[in-house]
Amino acid sequence: MLKLFRFLKRYRLFVALVLVFVFLQTLADLYLPTLMADIVDKGVSQGDKSYIWKIGGFMLLVAAGGGLCSIAASYFSAKAASGFGKLVRSSVFSQVENYSLQEFDKLGTASLITRTTNDITQVQQVLIMILRMMVMAPMMCIGGIIMAVSKDAKLSLVLVVVLPVLAGAIFAVVRKATPLFKAMQKKLDKLNLVLRESLTGIRVIRSFDRIEHENHRFDAANSDVTETAVKVNKIMAFMMPLMMLVMNLATVAILAFGGHRIDNGDLEVGSLMAFIQYAMQIMFSLLMMSMMFVMIPRAQASAVRINEVLDLAPSLTDRKDAVQTNASRQGYVEFKDVAFSYPGAEEPAISNISFRAGPGEVTAIIGGTGSGKSTLLSLIPRFYDVNEGQVLVDGVDVKSMTQQHLRERIGFVPQKAVLFTGTVADNIKYGKEDATEEEIKHAAAIAQAADFIGSMEQGYDSVIAQGGSNVSGGQKQRLSIARALVRKPEIYLFDDSFSALDFKTDAKLRAALRSETGEATVLIVAQRVSTVMDADRIIVLEEGRIAGIGNHRELMADSEVYREIVASQLSEEEIA
Incomplete structure (x- = not known):
């Protein structure tokens, strides 16, 4: 004491x-x-x-x-x-x-x-x-x-x-x-x-x-x-x-x-x-x-x-020589032979992961439950540090950047949508503290949230209860997406962020995102094949390893794992 x-x-x-x-x-x-x-x-x-x-x-x-x-x-x-x-x-x-x-x-x-x-x-x-x-x-x-x-x-x-x-x-x-x-x-x-x-x-x-x-x-x-x-x-x-x-x-x-x-x-x-x-x-x-x-x-x-x-010292800290600024701020993300294990785990969650994603591209990650999709995404903003290999942003190892500098360049939408007590506008502004009313409304429109916000009694001033208990799962996800969009970052990370949306809203949202995130690097973790089919690059994970990389057509021809996922979700007519 x-x-x-x-x-x-x-x-x-x-x-x-x-x-x-x-x-x-x-x-x-x-x-x-x-x-x-x-x-x-x-x-x-x-x-x-x-x-x-x-x-x-x-x-x-x-x-x-x-x-x-x-x-x-x-x-x-x-x-x-x-x-x-x-x-x-x-x-x-x-x-x-x-x-x-x-x-x-x-x-x-x-x-x-x-x-x-x-x-x-x-x-x-x-x-x-x-x-x-x-x-x-x-x-x-x-x-x-x-x-x-x-x-x-x-x-x-x-x-x-x-x-x-x-x-x-x-x-x-x-x-x-x-x-x-x-x-x-x-x-x-x-x-x-x-x-x-x-x-x-x-x-x-x-x-x-x-x-x-x-x-x-x-x-x-x-x-x-x-x-x-x-x-x-x-x-x-x-x-x-x-x-x-x-x-x-x-x-x-x-x-x-x-x-x-x-x-x-x-x-x-x-x-x-x-x-x-x-x-x-x-x-x-x-x-x-x-x-x-x-x-x-x-x-x-x-x-x-x-x-x-x-x-108890945090296991993730900024190095003394950590990069505060980076002249080249384009949003390139690269994984080089990355492996990661959770503390106490017998087997690595992911291993031998190598790929590159650049601005203007949509990179989707798909795979079975427990294949390491969310783990892979969480390594980019340094929620965890890799055990082997490197995660690079614009050619710089994320370990060599300050956490603040790294994360201010990222718009992250978590797997479980999290809202805070306050108004709808407050929750969207969480992504950008000085966001204008116009920016808030624009982000909500792109996230397909404008309609349901408009139907609320006080619109953008409507109060969100603790944990967002007074809105549905799909509405939570759309507000979380709007929170990331208002930031206008160089890198977007969507961790299975469309799972609670119906197919129509999902399609409209992805179409709107294409125009909004045209110059940014976008990485999407998804369970639905329909969500990733139009991606420029699809990474298929199986038991923490890459089972295939390519677009939809290439993977249908070359990846048995991807074909199994597609066959389990789409009919023969849809596949054709």
């Missing part, structure tokens, strides 16, 4: 102010019992009203000063901890944004959400406690012992017996609770995972009538978290009565022995009252420290998980 405290550097002034105000508050709290003892011993016992008023007024000033210091300490500790939480969340989010898909696969989306929210909140809450109590509790304990001994050294022997008992009880409780706090964070990960899957997959769940099954899954994960939380709270609930029992027994012992001391004339009533208050302060300081010892291990477990995210 100390490693995370580097984010406090910006708020060191607030931290210093917290320490100063906590110090002053502690001094005030320690001084009040002595003033009360003076009022009883010198004012009440001697009937000196003026002295009572004088010291009583001074007590009010000290109490008010301590109260103001407490408020100031709370304010500045909250400011420091909130700022700390903000910086850590920003750093974690920035780190995650730079991750490749490999890091997402390793850590898991649900766990990353928990680490960015719950784990950081845990550390933030403990930081407030540390800033307030880490100084106050030791000072209160040591100062209380000194003041108690100064009142009556012999009576302090009661504390010699009580304090080890109290410390031992606190240690036993903390030792029991700490492993359960660590386990809770992992169980929250599991709960978050189940909840996220249930919400994102609600359509599938309902279509297969698996609602009851998902309810059981959620109940199991929820019960697991609840049971652990109940165990922890039972242990923590046991601590407070135990503390109160020990403190009350200590008070009885102090009164019993103190009464004898008063009878013998060795102690005054006011001093005994002050001694009791100091004893309470000492024991409460131990209680505060016990709360820290309970919360810190939980926060430490969270801090380890946060540091795991911050320390």
Whole structure:
């Protein structure tokens, strides 16, 4: 957790102010019992009203000063901890944004959400406690012992017996609770995972009538978290009565022995009252420290998980000598003997891939499920790095370019259309932040989206729900295509982006794309033969290898794999 405290550097002034105000508050709290003892011993016992008023007024000033210091300490500790939480969340989010898909696969989306929210909140809450109590509790304990001994050294022997008992009880409780706090964070990960899957997959769940099954899954994960939380709270609930029992027994012992001391004339009533208050302060300081010892291990477990995210270096990074600009910006894409394997896979996803695609050409990639079509496409924008060979854009290895420079030249339409909360116009402008209204409408028209947008109540200002749940699959795909078109990039990557379109819309869209992308390099991954038949070049993949390259006529003559795909989709009349 100390490693995370580097984010406090910006708020060191607030931290210093917290320490100063906590110090002053502690001094005030320690001084009040002595003033009360003076009022009883010198004012009440001697009937000196003026002295009572004088010291009583001074007590009010000290109490008010301590109260103001407490408020100031709370304010500045909250400011420091909130700022700390903000910086850590920003750093974690920035780190995650730079991750490749490999890091997402390793850590898991649900766990990353928990680490960015719950784990950081845990550390933030403990930081407030540390800033307030880490100084106050030791000072209160040591100062209380000194003041108690100064009142009556012999009576302090009661504390010699009580304090080890109290410390031992606190240690036993903390030792029991700490492993359960660590386990809770992992169980929250599991709960978050189940909840996220249930919400994102609600359509599938309902279509297969698996609602009851998902309810059981959620109940199991929820019960697991609840049971652990109940165990922890039972242990923590046991601590407070135990503390109160020990403190009350200590008070009885102090009164019993103190009464004898008063009878013998060795102690005054006011001093005994002050001694009791100091004893309470000492024991409460131990209680505060016990709360820290309970919360810190939980926060430490969270801090380890946060540091795991911050320390996990992205596998895809820009080289120090990465190309920022390229004089030749035409959009040529070339694969040279490319091979790629997913981490942990026994067989490569693709191997021995070599081809070239240029501006003004449409290169289509077709093949069976799992043949490596989407994998091949994802290597161009460097979602993954190749294991062997090279991927070149305008003759430059993509590893030698900055990721920003590479990706700003690409218009990518993913296999699963992704929309964001906001308006239709906002989603199209996601491809080009400064796109004009005319450019937005033009991109929508080319993507065959203008008609359905026009039929929406507020047109381009219509709100898209989270995940695009208020539009159909085909409408999502067309908006995703419009988002890529508005960018006017040099390279278009369509990853099975026409699968949800009917044949008529598919044909109209491809015809419109021909004129719009005439000077760009276009690569299309598709399942339908009708989508790729007119392409200038068709690459046929089988089990991660190229089984044929050519246009439709050439492949019908030379590629058995392509003929099988065509025969499975088209009738003999259509083939002829």
